[in-house]
Amino acid sequence: MTTSVDYLINGAGMVGAAAGLALAERGFSVMLIDNAERPAKGERWDVRISSVNDHHWQWLSQLGVSDCIDSDRVLPYTQLSVASMMGRRADFDARDIGRQQLGVMVENNALQRALWRALEQHANVELRANNRIAKFELDRRSVTLASGESITFDRLLGCDGAHSQVAQAAGIGYRGWDYGQVCELTNVVTERPLPSATWEIFKPGGPYALLPLGQHQACLINYRPAQVVEKTDLNELFEPHIGSFTAYAAGQFPLQRKHALRYTAGAVILMGDAAHSIHPLAGQGVNLGFADIRSYLEHRHDMTAYARERKRANAQMMRAMDMIHWHFEDPNTVKQRLIGVGLKLAQVNLVKRAIIKQAMGLV
Structure with missing residues (x-):
């Protein structure tokens, strides 16, 4: 046939x-x-x-x-934040350009x-x-x-x-x-409610991030060097940001x-x-x-x-x-200071609006 x-x-x-x-x-x-x-x-x-x-x-x-x-199994998110390992942070909100959401998880x-x-x-x-x-x-x-x-x-x-x-x-x-990194993903239930915001924080060896999945659910993401066998202590990384949580699903994959x-x-x-x-x-x-x-x-x-x-x-x-x-992810002080300047610049209204439009796929 x-x-x-x-x-x-x-x-x-x-x-x-x-x-x-x-x-x-x-x-x-x-x-x-x-x-x-x-x-x-x-x-x-x-x-x-x-x-x-x-x-x-x-x-x-x-x-x-x-x-x-x-x-x-779908959740709109409205905010995105990025922070450097030296503490400089940039926040982006769909409402800054009159939109209801940046996208959906x-x-x-x-x-x-x-x-x-x-x-x-x-x-x-x-x-x-x-x-x-x-x-x-x-x-x-x-x-x-x-x-x-x-x-x-x-x-x-x-x-x-x-x-x-x-x-x-x-x-x-x-x-x-091969990037020599592994991405660990863990879905959790949190005790305290979470905003509809996604964020990423950089640290030596790789960043960690949160994807909101609901008022009390999130996907926690951590990048670690592939040669590091021990799993990351997620409580140490994430509890300061979201409080206590219970994991219910996990996975990982190499980055290429x-x-x-x-x-x-x-x-x-x-x-x-x-x-x-x-x-x-x-x-x-x-x-x-x-x-x-x-x-x-x-x-x-x-x-x-x-x-x-x-x-x-x-x-x-x-x-x-x-x-x-x-x-x-380079701990070099000069590079981190330059990144801090970049994140500060990203908070300038004109630059911020351009970044938000890029994140939404509008440009």
Whole structure:
């Protein structure tokens, strides 16, 4: 059996599913392949959480995602704070530019479930869960699935993560490195209520941060050197800021930087982590993936323009994250004083408004 579609998308996670939904809304026939089943809803938040800026959240809402999502797995946040290891602090509030929120914290599984629900409402979308591509014939624009089904396509989107099967099949290489850090995530219940604010504090070895998940829930994030085996004492780090808490879920992952040497090859287009893996300091990962989709929709008749625009933008963001990583975490007194000056400057009204707009994805 052979099925023909306009777009075949390998990977139906947040970026792949959003790409499929956006293309289906434009009338294209779409098939999505994913090697997993629909993610189940747990009793509490999973530790895999994304900060989606308001610009992209409004776009997702226009696609119908906000109508399909579990309301207890998404939380708007209004404030963002950054502090250096010498105590200098900068605070940003959506209300400073007349907006209600900077963005939302959303459980990755919940966003994927909502996208799948929205996809299922389209007659021109087919979703092959618990399946995978077993054979690529890119010169014929054809693949064979593990189930034996043959698919022909006009274009193939690789939205299949940092170890992209599509990129490998297309002969697309990467440049990158290991940061030598591990990101620890711990979901907690707090005794005292928390504001709808996210913050990050830098220290030698790596920063620590809080993502609000509700009035009495949060995700605590700590970055530590990979060679340090002992887990961090979270009580020592976080209790001065949020009081006592009880942990209920935890996870960790190594930090790596990868950037595809090409974003396109023939009929293949890479998006999301398949094209770029970035340091999660500023929570830009999935936002860059959504920006890839929106750029492609604008330039779909000119894949070179898409690749040029997104490769440049993603490279700039990667360099910015590298600068923050290498300089904010360096205990050198001169560097820390310069960072303090920068954070003080960030409180100047004109600069602050520009930073808030950047955080919201408005520029």
